[in-house]
Amino acid sequence: MVAEDVPDLEPGPGEALLKVRYCGICGSDVHLLSRGIFFQGSIAGHEVAAEVASAGPGVSGWQLGDPVVVTGAKTCGQCEYCRSGRPHLCERPQEGFGFGRRPGGYAQWLVADQETLLRVPPGLDLAHAALVEPLSVALHAVDLSEIEAGQAAVVTGAGPIGLLIIEVLKSRGVRPIIVSEPAPARRALAARLGVDRAVDPMTEDLAEAVRTATRRGAYAVFETSGTPAAAQSGIGLLRPAGVLMAVGSSEASYSFSSLLLVARELRVQGSFGGGGRMPAALDMLAAGKVQAAAIITRVASLAEGDACMRELHDSPAQGKVLIDPWLPF
Secondary structure, eight states: OOOOOOOOOOOOTTEEEEEEEEEEOOHHHHHHHHTTOSOTTOOOOOEEEEEEEEEOTTOOSOOTTOEEEEOOSOOOSOSHHHHTTOGGGOSSOOOOTTSSSSOOSSSSEEEEEGGGEEEOOTTOOHHHHTTHHHHHHHHHHHHHHTOOTTOOEEEEOOSHHHHHHHHHHHHTTOOOEEEEOSSHHHHHHHHHHTOSEEEOTTTSOHHHHHHHHHSSOEEEEEEOSOOHHHHHHHHTTEEEEEEEEEOSOOSSOOOOOHHHHHHTTOEEEEOOSOTTOHHHHHHHHHTTOSOHHHHEEEEEOGGGHHHHHHHHHHSOOOSEEEEOTTSOO
């Protein structure tokens, strides 16, 4: 990943040119880059907070300097999934920015369709607004789990998504919240956010910690690390009628005891993307329900992007890392 000059962008009909203020490094970007999946010469980055710089033909309702976040790919609005409130599963989405040919947010400028812009509420720091996309992922996962106040939750992995899931769970009165994280810095960060127990799975018995805190087991396990071993052990942490939320992903196969699933009536639920919850995430950030300043642990320049990617891949110790493309090289 290199920093270099690229041709200027021009907004087309219905598009706005945005001045990128911050773009968060997503775990998906780290994994895709490490596996060489991005197109050569592509610009990644999709967790964007920006300001409107200019507008193409047909754009209305936006002024120079308006603070915005970008929701991603434009959807068809007509398929079964769009009509049922699941636009992230759209059958005919346009190509999203930051994943291939459309330039993404690890840059000073970005072109986005006006229909994908959301206005940032007054007073919300744009660095904090850059958490909107991953926070929507956390909100979507918690909503799908159907967990309620007073029910117990386990979060495996205290990376940015795990930390944001913790904040959503806390805001809804979920207790106790137990976090499993082998990296000391991330485990300490989860503890500072106010979880009931932060466990090192390499040296502590997670199952015993859950039994001690809950007696029957957790209602929900939110697996955010994408580690098959964490998902497979997570099934055993659930109480009867509990749910394993697969939020992190892996190409490796998971294996569970069908007897355990059947006898306890357990549920395994996947969670993909933000599920259209970015407006709710903006509201949550604006209301001060997320400790954004604690979760954002580094702001780096474009020139530092490759080093940040490698660090997050090889020895993850940071919370959310943001790229500020206007920092000097």
